[in-house]
Amino acid sequence: MCARARGFRIPGPGKIVAIVAITERVVAIVEDDPSMLKGLERLLRAHGFVTEIYTSAEAFLERSATSEARCLVLDIHLGGISGIDLRRRLAAAGSRLPVIFMTAVDSEKIQKEAIEAGCIAYLSKPFPSRQLIDAIRKPAS
Numbered sequence: 001m002c003a004r005a006r007g008f009r010i011p012g013p014g015k016i017v018a019i020v021a022i023t024e025r026v027v028a029i030v031e032d033d034p035s036m037l038k039g040l041e042r043l044l045r046a047h048g049f050v051t052e053i054y055t056s057a058e059a060f061l062e063r064s065a066t067s068e069a070r071c072l073v074l075d076i077h078l079g080g081i082s083g084i085d086l087r088r089r090l091a092a093a094g095s096r097l098p099v100i101f102m103t104a105v106d107s108e109k110i111q112k113e114a115i116e117a118g119c120i121a122y123l124s125k126p127f128p129s130r131q132l133i134d135a136i137r138k139p140a141s
Contacts, residue, residue: 025070100135104125
């Protein structure tokens with residue numbers, strides 16, 4: 001699952017005073033279209049997610065070691081390293097980060113390549129907001 005929750009109790013004098021939930025709902029978005037990136041960021045924040053935004057695969061790779069993301073929403077067609085190549089590099093490095101691919105240039109060949117690279121969802125732009133939110137919340141299998 002891309003969204004994970006942890007909880008702990010804060011004990012009071014002789015009883016539990018509060019239950020505090022810490023939710024790890026960090027989603028990284030790699031998208032080179034500024035308007036799409038802004039729209040995705042707004043959508044995810046409106047649904048309670050914290051976002052890390054990157055305008056290229058290279059920018060994500062530079063910061064991936066410090067990323068707190070639990071899920072990666074990844075455009076396939078990026079300038080430089082493609083989304084599929086980024087996914088392959090992450091897998092080769094041992095990453096198990098769930099990936100949701102999205103593309104405006106849909107074809108059976110690209111979809112097959114994306115699925116073989118490893119993803120929990122493949123979305124063709126434009127897609128309904130609910131489809132992305134459901135994919136993020138879906139357990140990784």
